[in-house]
Amino acid sequence: MAEIKCVGILTSGGDAPAMNAAIRAVTRAAIYNGFEVKGIMRGYRGLITGEIFPMKTQNVSNIIQQGGTILKTARCKEFTTPEGRQIAYDTMQKEGIDALVVIGGDGSLTGARIFASEYNIPIVGLPGTIDNDLYGTDTTIGYDTALNTIMEATDKIRDTASSHERLFFIEVMGRNAGFLALNGAIATGAEAAIIPEIATEVDQLAELIQNGFRKSKNSSIVLVAESELTGGAMGLAERVKNEYPQYDVRVTILGHIQRGGSPTASDRILASRMGEAAINALLEGQRNIMVGIQNDELVYVPFTKAIRNDKPINRDLLNTIKILSI
Structure with missing residues (x-):
C-alpha cells in the first residue's frame, strides 16, 4: 500500500449537527500526525468539479459549536456513474490526495464503498446522520x-x-x-x-x-x-x-x-473522538471501514456491514411508552 501523505475530507448527503466538530477533529488529528489535509467542497460533487482547497488548523477554528458543515454538502448524480467516479479519481490524483475521510450517512458510505473498491483508495467513513440508522454504531453524529x-x-x-x-x-x-x-x-x-x-x-x-x-x-x-x-x-x-x-x-x-442548531455536548464529544479515530485508522492501514462506537468504545465496522445490515430498534422501548402513558 502506498504511503499516505495527503488526506481529503468531505461531507455528503444530509447535513447533521456536529459535522463541523468532526471536520475539525479530522483536520487537526491529521496535521498532528504529519499529514497534509485538503477540504473537498459539496461532497462528491467537489471531487468532480475540483472544488478543493488546502486546510490548515486555523481553517477549523471556532467551528465546533456551529451546525451545518463548512464544507457544504450536495447530492451528486454524476458520482453514481462509473464515468463520474473516474473524473473524481483523476481529480484526487491531480490534487495529490491519497486517502479520504467521508462524513455522511448510508448513501454517502455506499458511494465510498464503491469508489474504494474500484480504485483501491483508503477511505474511512464517519457516521454523520440524525437518523441513527447505521449498523455497527450505538449512535451517530447529529442524532x-x-x-x-x-x-x-x-x-x-x-x-x-x-x-x-x-x-x-x-x-x-x-x-x-x-x-x-x-x-x-x-x-x-x-x-x-x-x-x-x-x-x-x-x-x-x-x-x-x-x-x-x-x-x-x-x-x-x-x-x-x-x-x-x-x-x-x-x-x-x-x-x-x-x-x-x-x-x-x-x-x-x-x-x-x-x-440545524448548535450541537449538544454529547455530539461534539462523539464527533471529536470519531474524527481522531479516522486518522488513527488510516495510520493503522485500515480501509473501507466506518468508525463506530459500541459501549463507549470506538470500533471499526466494514462498510459492507454498516450499509447492508439493518440496525434493530429496542422493542422494549415500545412497551416502556405504553406503560408510562397510562
Missing part, C-alpha cells in the same frame, strides 16, 4: 442534537395541547428508521410512537385508538416517523378524519429544524 430539538419542540406543543382536547401528531425525521420517534416519545412523555419497523406487523393507529389512549387525558401527543410505511403524520390524520371522526386532530411536521 443526540436532533433528539433534543424534537424534545424542545414537542414540549412547546404539549403546552398548547394541554389547553385543548385534541390528538396531536408530530412528524419527525428518520427516513425508514424509528429511533428519533421512539426515543423522542419517551423523552417527551408522548402517548405513542408510530414507527416503520413494526408497520407491517400491526396497525399502529388502530391499536392506539382501541387501547383507549385518552382515558385519563384531555389531549394526546403521538410522534410519527416520516416513512411511506407509517403513512406520515398527514396520512394518519386523514385516516383519523375518515375512520375516527370523533377525534379532533392536529399535525405538526418538524422538518429541517431537526437538522
